[in-house]
Amino acid sequence: MVNRLLTGIFGKPPGTVNPGASAMIAVGAAGLQRLLLPPTCLLCGADGALGRDLCAGCAADLPRNHTACPGCAIPLAGSQNGFCAKCQAEPRSFARTFAPFRYQPPVDFLIRGLKFEGRLSHARLLGELFAAALAERTEPLPDCIIPVPLHPRRLRERGFNQALELARAAAARFRIPLLATGLRRVRYTTPQTRLDAHHRQTNPLGAFASGRWEIRLRVALIDDVMTTGSTVGECARVLRAGGVNEVEVWALGRTGASV
Ligand SMILES: [Zn+2]
Ligand SMILES: [Zn+2]
Numbered sequence: 001m002v003n004r005l006l007t008g009i010f011g012k013p014p015g016t017v018n019p020g021a022s023a024m025i026a027v028g029a030a031g032l033q034r035l036l037l038p039p040t041c042l043l044c045g046a047d048g049a050l051g052r053d054l055c056a057g058c059a060a061d062l063p064r065n066h067t068a069c070p071g072c073a074i075p076l077a078g079s080q081n082g083f084c085a086k087c088q089a090e091p092r093s094f095a096r097t098f099a100p101f102r103y104q105p106p107v108d109f110l111i112r113g114l115k116f117e118g119r120l121s122h123a124r125l126l127g128e129l130f131a132a133a134l135a136e137r138t139e140p141l142p143d144c145i146i147p148v149p150l151h152p153r154r155l156r157e158r159g160f161n162q163a164l165e166l167a168r169a170a171a172a173r174f175r176i177p178l179l180a181t182g183l184r185r186v187r188y189t190t191p192q193t194r195l196d197a198h199h200r201q202t203n204p205l206g207a208f209a210s211g212r213w214e215i216r217l218r219v220a221l222i223d224d225v226m227t228t229g230s231t232v233g234e235c236a237r238v239l240r241a242g243g244v245n246e247v248e249v250w251a252l253g254r255t256g257a258s259v
Contacts, residue, residue, distance in 0.1 A: 042125060043106050053125045062129070063102040065254050072229050073099035073251065077258035084259055092229075094221065094236035094247040100133035103225050103253035111224050111253055115162050123162065126252050127169035134170055134250075141174055142220035142248060146182035148235055149208070153188055166252055167222045182219070183235055184209045192227060200227070204234040210242035218246045226251035 039048025041055035049056040067076045071087030101107045107126075114122040134141075147163035155161060164180050171178035187207040192200050221235050226249065236247035 063104040073097035073254045075258040097249040099251040099254035103255040123165035131169040131173045142218045144177040148223040149185045151185040151188045204231045213243035216245040222250040227255045
């Protein structure tokens with residue numbers, strides 16, 4: 001049903017919308033390579049486990065974000081649970097956040113290798129780990145997944161959108177439409193990593209645009225890393241202004257010391 005309605009909105013079947021054709025070809029080549037070569041740990045070179053390019057030992061050492069605020073996924077110290085002080089004090093444009101890993105070694109290494117060295121094998125592994133973490137949850141799945149978009153200029157420079165590549169495994173495993181063009185970035189912005197805390201808050205404002213959504217949708221907005229939450233917050237605000245009913249944020253890694 002949702003598939004048919006989304007098809008009506010977008011004019012072609014959801015899940016086939018893809019601005020990164022070169023990335024798709026590369027992912028296809030990676031899939032072929034996987035058929036020919038046994039999985040090998042990207043971190044230590046040992047044999048991969050569970051069909052992934054990660055060995056059992058390295059998988060056990062991954063920095064899971066088990067105790068985190070359900071609103072913004074900031075790591076919580078000790079035995080705390082519930083919403084962090086910031087989420088309790090300020091309204092958010094998104095309902096909750098799921099970020100299964102902390103942005104610490106080796107997750108930061110894998111994400112940086114993907115973004116800055118074009119290592120799509122990292123996207124495949126991280127995407128599979130994210131999908132496996134999603135399978136452990138009990139929350140209902142969204143109607144569709146929308147990646148935080150890159151500006152067309154940066155997409156040309158990089159050749160792929162890392163958020164879209166990270167979303168592929170979850171979309172395929174749970175059969176959720178992946179709407180690559182559900183949001184557009186209409187203003188070229190300075191990378192958040194080059195800005196201080198104040199400018200990170202204001203930098204994404206006005207940078208995104210959404211079409212008009214005529215059906216009530218629950219959207220998962222996916223990004224690689226969540227730091228201050230200002231980028232996903234602005235994306236979620238724009239989606240909801242366009243008629244989306246509820247936005248949940250998904251991020252591979254969450255920065256921030258425990259609060
Ligand atoms: Zn390993
Ligand atoms: Zn919070």
